[in-house]
Amino acid sequence: MARVALVTGGSRGIGAAISRALAAAGCRVAACYAGNAGAAWSFQDQTGIPVFQWDVANFQACAAGIREVEAALGPIDILVNNAGIVRDATLHRMTKPQWDAVIRTDLDSLFNMCQPLIEGMRARRFGRIINISSINGQKGQIGQTNYAAAKAAELGFTRALALESARFGITVNAICPGYINTEMVAAVPADVMQNSILPQIPVGRLGQPEEIARGVAFLAADEAGFITGSTLSINGGQHMC
Numbered sequence: 001m002a003r004v005a006l007v008t009g010g011s012r013g014i015g016a017a018i019s020r021a022l023a024a025a026g027c028r029v030a031a032c033y034a035g036n037a038g039a040a041w042s043f044q045d046q047t048g049i050p051v052f053q054w055d056v057a058n059f060q061a062c063a064a065g066i067r068e069v070e071a072a073l074g075p076i077d078i079l080v081n082n083a084g085i086v087r088d089a090t091l092h093r094m095t096k097p098q099w100d101a102v103i104r105t106d107l108d109s110l111f112n113m114c115q116p117l118i119e120g121m122r123a124r125r126f127g128r129i130i131n132i133s134s135i136n137g138q139k140g141q142i143g144q145t146n147y148a149a150a151k152a153a154e155l156g157f158t159r160a161l162a163l164e165s166a167r168f169g170i171t172v173n174a175i176c177p178g179y180i181n182t183e184m185v186a187a188v189p190a191d192v193m194q195n196s197i198l199p200q201i202p203v204g205r206l207g208q209p210e211e212i213a214r215g216v217a218f219l220a221a222d223e224a225g226f227i228t229g230s231t232l233s234i235n236g237g238q239h240m241c
Helices: 013-024 037-047 059-073 096-124 135-139 145-168 190-200 209-220
Strands: 004-008 028-033 051-053 078-081 127-132 170-177 231-234
Touching: 004 013, 004 059, 004 096, 013 028, 013 037, 013 078, 013 209, 028 037, 028 059, 037 051, 051 059, 059 096, 078 096, 078 209, 096 127, 096 145, 096 170, 127 145, 127 209, 135 145, 135 170, 135 231, 145 170, 170 209, 209 231
Parallel strands: 004 028, 004 078, 028 051, 078 127, 127 170, 170 231
Antiparallel strands: none
């Protein structure tokens, strides 16, 4: 039977590419989205991948959304925690709401999504959890103390849950993308891209969402059962660790 996969933030950008890649690998995929209903329904129409709406920052909403997905598709075998936001400001200008919004969506969401699912995965003795962190969680970034803190914490969460889950056939891994050609990056002024960003990337270009998606599909496969607690950096050589 096909594996059931749930991708948060799964109808746009990197998440949409991940949803498509898992579907192409034979999974039954559900894509969770937060607010852009037009984009989500367009994605569903184009791909046939069903979309479900809830706020990953809300624990009760996540539990209810997971129940809805499992009622429609069956028990979830693969979880990709991709949803994330930015609220950039240097710390001396950052507001508490900016800090809280990023921590709730980018970090608390891992607990909110994994905790309701982990017992079922343990009982079935199979699971794949893939957390989409960031290069900025590895190296830091000016104006992103909130985002970098959340993304760095994702890596600690990944390793701890990997240790807890390994004997139950559950793997937990992280991917740290660098600069990827998404709508958010496309909004960067051309001169900043050419003069400040691309020179930092040894391969000399932005990554593509599909390149992140291929990493997810690899880690999600049944055959990847000996890889857990790992971080896969997909950044064109910009940061090596």
